[in-house]
Amino acid sequence: MRGRLLEFMTGVLFITILSSVLSLLLPEDMEMEFLPIIKIAMGIWIIHSITAFFGHSLF
Amino acid sequence: MIPMIESIIGTVLSSFIVVIISTFMVLVLDFLFPSYSRWTRMFLFFIVLTVVLLPAFEHLQIIRSITQTIATMFISIYPLLTASILASGGSFSMLNFQPAMLLFANGAVILADKILIPLLSAAMLFDIVSRFHPAVPFTKMADLLRTTLLGLVSALVAAYSIFITAGGTISWALNGVTSEPIKELIRQNVPLIGSFMTDSLGAIGRYSSGASVFIGAWLIVTIWSVALLPTMKTLLTGFLYRWTAAIIEPFANEEITGLLDDIGKTLFVLCAVSFLVAFAFIYTALFTVILVKLITVAK
Numbered sequence: 459m460r461g462r463l464l465e466f467m468t469g470v471l472f473i474t475i476l477s478s479v480l481s482l483l484l485p486e487d488m489e490m491e492f493l494p495i496i497k498i499a500m501g502i503w504i505i506h507s508i509t510a511f512f513g514h515s516l517f
Numbered sequence: 518m519i520p521m522i523e524s525i526i527g528t529v530l531s532s533f534i535v536v537i538i539s540t541f542m543v544l545v546l547d548f549l550f551p552s553y554s555r556w557t558r559m560f561l562f563f564i565v566l567t568v569v570l571l572p573a574f575e576h577l578q579i580i581r582s583i584t585q586t587i588a589t590m591f592i593s594i595y596p597l598l599t600a601s602i603l604a605s606g607g608s609f610s611m612l613n614f615q616p617a618m619l620l621f622a623n624g625a626v627i628l629a630d631k632i633l634i635p636l637l638s639a640a641m642l643f644d645i646v647s648r649f650h651p652a653v654p655f656t657k658m659a660d661l662l663r664t665t666l667l668g669l670v671s672a673l674v675a676a677y678s679i680f681i682t683a684g685g686t687i688s689w690a691l692n693g694v695t696s697e698p699i700k701e702l703i704r705q706n707v708p709l710i711g712s713f714m715t716d717s718l719g720a721i722g723r724y725s726s727g728a729s730v731f732i733g734a735w736l737i738v739t740i741w742s743v744a745l746l747p748t749m750k751t752l753l754t755g756f757l758y759r760w761t762a763a764i765i766e767p768f769a770n771e772e773i774t775g776l777l778d779d780i781g782k783t784l785f786v787l788c789a790v791s792f793l794v795a796f797a798f799i800y801t802a803l804f805t806v807i808l809v810k811l812i813t814v815a816k
């Protein structure tokens with residue numbers, strides 16, 4: 459359980475840092491267009507983690 | 518007591534002063550260069566994280582090392598204890614020894630080490646992520662983790678207290694007349710864990726006052742200070758986090774104050790966890806004391 463938690467947290471941290479760095483570098487008006495992509499990435503990661511936790515694989 | 522408080526405040530307060538000053542500097546920078554406000558916000562966040570996270574994770578590690586020590590102590594003392602029960606026969610029956618309590622304490626220590634600490638650090642990370650990137654919030658998850666852990670710990674300690682009182686090992690209850698106003702004060706002023714804290718303190722007091730029949734008061738004082746010192750440290754640090762958040766709230770970003778507040782809340786839950794651990798430690802010490810007493814009486 460601990461390894462899974464660590465993996466999940468690492469992924470969440472990675473997505474957060476990556477997306478915030480990207481949104482800093484992008485111009486301000488593009489940030490709103492960029493936001494749904496971040497949300498999709500986070501959603502995919504969460505669903506993947508849940509399915510992996512119960513022994514299935516999303517991809 | 519006073520030097521201890523001074524040393525804690527000295528180590529933690531310096532980092533909080535850094536937070537306060539850097540928040541103010543960012544305020545000035547934002548006023549001078551409004552177009553760079555996104556960058557200054559990011560830099561402020563990183564400064565606050567590097568300065569503030571260290572004391573919090575230090576406390577997590579302190580509690581973890583204490584639980585590991587206690588688990589080792591329990592495992593090492595258990596064969597000795599059973600052997601002494603067998604050897605001393607009837608003289609121990611008046612103590613009404615309960616193995617279930619020992620099992621309980623050990624289970625609590627393992628629970629704290631394997632589940633509580635990782636989940637608490639996960640809650641802390643969730644808080645940071647949701648403050649760092651407000652578009653992708655994890656606040657509900659962090660809150661859920663905290664409240665679940667708190668419920669788990671308080672249920673365990675309640676069961677502990679039932680074991681103590683219903684077991685009837687020691688029936689000398691602490692006289693509640695003097696401590697009642699202090700209890701009420703703590704209960705009203707410490708959110709979330711106040712009532713739980715005073716209850717567990719009362720249970721520790723009941724148990725240790727009974728044991729003072731066997732041993733001198735100095736040992737009880739030692740046990741109290743050794744077991745409760747990390748807890749008090751954690752509680753004080755949590756208060757300092759919330760205090761800093763309260764001070765910088767008028768002129769800082771909402772994210773920074775919210776982050777400090779959340780870390781303070783997490784440290785309060787950690788304080789509850791270390792109360793549980795302090796319980797286990799006191800049981801260990803008392804069992805050791807009774808064992809030593811038994812050996813000397815048998816001679």
